[in-house]
Amino acid sequence: MLNSKDLYPSRTAERVPMIPRLDPVIHTDHDRRWSGPLSEEELARFDRDGYLLFEGFFGPDEVAEFREELRRLEADDGLRDWEGVIREPESDEVRSVFQIHKPRISARLARLARDPRLLERARQLLASDVYIHQSRINYKPGFKGKGFNWHSDFETWHTEDGMPRMRAVSCSIILTDNHEFNGPLMLIPGSHRYFVPCVGLTPEDNYKTSLKVQQAGVPDEESIAALSRERGIEAATGPAGSLLMFECNTLHGSNANMSPDPRSNVFFVYNSVRNVPTAPYAASKHRPAFLAEREDFTPLTPAND
Secondary structure (H helix, E strand, O other), rough: OOOOOOOOOOOEEEOOEEOOOOOOOOOOEEOEEEOOOOOHHHHHHHHOOOOOEEEOOOOHHHHHOOOOHHHHHOHHHHHOOOEEEEEEEOOEEEEEEEEEOOOOOOOHHHHHHHHHHHHHHHHHOOOOOEEEEEEEEEOOOOOOOOOEEEEEEEHHHHHHHOOOOEEEEEEEEEEEEEEEEOOOEEEEEOOOHHHHOOEEEOOOOOOHHHOOOOOOOOHHHHHHHHHHHHHHHOOOOEEEOOOOEOOOOEEEEEOOOOOOOOOOEEEEEEOOOOOOOOOOOOOOOOOOOOOOOOOOOOOOOOOOO
């Protein structure tokens, strides 16, 4: 059943103009910000740009441990036929592994999702307790890794998962050096200030194709051009161990990896416990649980508790 109370309509039959953002970027709790490790200057940059990049956030030993876990999951025969393992559209290479914050998938990455360095930053931005809406590893193998079309994550989470408001933040931990040739994530600074409705109804079981090649929920070229003319496009390049935090409505995408160097990252989506999904706004049913948490909204606690 579709959700009728929609502040951000999308997947429409005809083009709808961009909608100015109706939610704050830096959230408050009873008109007060939550304290945390982010400085006032960092909060101002996140508010302005919709993302923050911290180079060398994790040390070499931690990165090596995370990479080993990526290799283990990629080679795990027990996961090979699971729906939550996505492969490249033109090869058998692993593209993504989902639900990595679940201990049954990876105890190590489940602890990482609750790392205080991530958790406290997310809580500060969202001014509330948080849970994991989605988690995954993105593998982008050299020569074979395909790109991702321009999109807002919130548009998909809103239309297909029923996420009501823009009160979520993504943390992407870069595990291989990201440079200009291996398909780094590109972002449009300031694009989080506008919601871009997308044309076209949501196909049945859209996730089965969208996780390989996204077609539904892709903004129109005119809107992308208008937003990029205002602030340009920036690539999130940096050494392994860097952390990219970006607002759920920031437009982003990436090119194919034409270099021999892989580009891998771990991805956690922290959503406010005050923003739990309802019925989808523009889909006939929810996506599977490995893509969007629908049952356990228990606030995360730091891993060292």
